[in-house]
Amino acid sequence: MSREMLRAKRVFAFALALTLILQAGCTPAPAQAEPMAERTFFAMDTVMTLRLYEGGEDALLEQAEDLVKQLEALWSATDENSEIYALNHGRSAGLSPETADLLRTALGMCERTDGALDISIYPVLRAWGFTTGEYAVPDGETVAALLAHVDYTQVLQDGTAAALPDGMEIDLGSIAKGSTGWRLAHLLKKSGVTAALLDLGGNIQTVGAKPDGSPWRIGIRAPEGGGNLGVVEAVDKAVITSGGYERYFEQDGVRYWHILDPKTGCPAHSGLISVTVVGDTNAAWGDAGAVCDALSTALFVMGREEAVSFWRAHRDEWGFELILVEEDGSVTITAGLEDKFTLSQKNRTLAIAQP
Numbered sequence: 001m002s003r004e005m006l007r008a009k010r011v012f013a014f015a016l017a018l019t020l021i022l023q024a025g026c027t028p029a030p031a032q033a034e035p036m037a038e039r040t041f042f043a044m045d046t047v048m049t050l051r052l053y054e055g056g057e058d059a060l061l062e063q064a065e066d067l068v069k070q071l072e073a074l075w076s077a078t079d080e081n082s083e084i085y086a087l088n089h090g091r092s093a094g095l096s097p098e099t100a101d102l103l104r105t106a107l108g109m110c111e112r113t114d115g116a117l118d119i120s121i122y123p124v125l126r127a128w129g130f131t132t133g134e135y136a137v138p139d140g141e142t143v144a145a146l147l148a149h150v151d152y153t154q155v156l157q158d159g160t161a162a163a164l165p166d167g168m169e170i171d172l173g174s175i176a177k178g179s180t181g182w183r184l185a186h187l188l189k190k191s192g193v194t195a196a197l198l199d200l201g202g203n204i205q206t207v208g209a210k211p212d213g214s215p216w217r218i219g220i221r222a223p224e225g226g227g228n229l230g231v232v233e234a235v236d237k238a239v240i241t242s243g244g245y246e247r248y249f250e251q252d253g254v255r256y257w258h259i260l261d262p263k264t265g266c267p268a269h270s271g272l273i274s275v276t277v278v279g280d281t282n283a284a285w286g287d288a289g290a291v292c293d294a295l296s297t298a299l300f301v302m303g304r305e306e307a308v309s310f311w312r313a314h315r316d317e318w319g320f321e322l323i324l325v326e327e328d329g330s331v332t333i334t335a336g337l338e339d340k341f342t343l344s345q346k347n348r349t350l351a352i353a354q355p
Contacts (some may be wrong), residue, residue: 008101026204026239026276027219027228035197037061040201042175043068044076046201050184050343053211056194063191064184071180072100077122077171077219078131084172088122092163100160105290106175110152113298113310118152118262124173130258131171135249137256143265150262178240178293181205185236185281185289204239204248205281205289215340222345223274223325229348232323233340236282238289243274243325259300270303274325276335283319291318304332308353315355322353 035051039061042048048068050061074096076082087093095103104285122131124146127136149167156163164170176177177200185205188196195208195215206216215233222229223245232239244257244267261268277299279292295318299307304324311322311334321336331339343350 026202026220026241027199032303039065040315041065041068044072044180044201045166046177048201049199051197051199052188052193053195053197054208055195056188056191060188060191060193064187067184067187068180071098071176071183075102075172075176077169077173084170087162087164088169091166092161095160095162097160099183100157100162101177101287102172102175102290103155103157103162103170105179105287106172106294107152107155109175109291109294109298112314113302115152115262116298116301116308117174117294119172120150120152120155120168121260121262121265122169124150124260124265125171125258127139128256128258128260129246129249135256136253137251147265150265174297175290177203178238178289178291179287180289181238182281182287182289186236199314202241203293204234206234206237206239207281209235212292220276220323221274223328228344229274229325230323230341230343230345232278232337232342234278236280238279238281238292239276240279240289240292240296241274241276241310242300259297261301268301270301270304270306271326272300273325273327274323275300275307276323277320278323279318279320280342285318288318292320293311295320308332308334311353312355 015312034052037052037058040049050064068349074083077084079085083093083095083099088225110117110119125131127138127142127146154165181200181203184198185207188207194208200203204218209215215235217231218234218239219228220230220232223243242259248255248257257267259268277291277292277296279288281288304326307324321334332351333355334353335355338352
């Protein structure tokens, strides 16, 4: 594809995304206060909107956008100048501190989720067309051949150096936006911002509370049809959703979504259709945004029972809560959200998972 065609494709994607922005997994609920400064731009294949409510100004938002573009340039799997592209096509590469940190976090989450998240699934995603837009159901032999190279444990990392075995490619897209949001939140806080709402294509990061001290109200999209499933209150939180409705295609009357099970190389059908992770962005242990982003994908693959068991085992360590929507429409929230989540669609059944 020529540079001109690629540029035109991105401009079209930006225009299309602007018309669809309210269809994201999470959205700021109506009736938020008017921001002091706001900036909307296209990056990481989505529309991002950064809103400052207390502290900061337009120049800070320009700095924030520059940070996003810098991270995208490092982490994109399709940009020929990125470090991930260099690693995928050169088999080994030196990495910047930012990329090395993200890769280390990604591999740690692959291990902690027992491979439900696997960043080496990228060639299989490409075979389905989810990275190119040329959708097709690959045959079983193709999937089996590609799965032979899906194994995150074979990714070697030593500090800022990394290497891959022949036939393997990785993609950090499953945690990149979450990490970017977390990094943006910390940049804004260091610059004196005390209230901000960051929407990275439906991947929400909140800075502080609203100017009046009340929690932000974040709408969780209903997986089927329009409108919100419910609203969650959040202060200094990441609110990140992965859903089968976000990116999919249909062939012969069957819907195929982009969240693949690394064990089968096919769309994950665990009984869940949406997973929202709500995590503390002030966590002292590190990149909470990346962890929440990774969990939203991995827990979708696991299914409800395993997801709840995983939450029980790790909630004290990572400080996260869950909103799980099953294919039959039923909703499960974890105990920490009992007084922070309001179900909008009253025809659904709501269960509360206890520790």
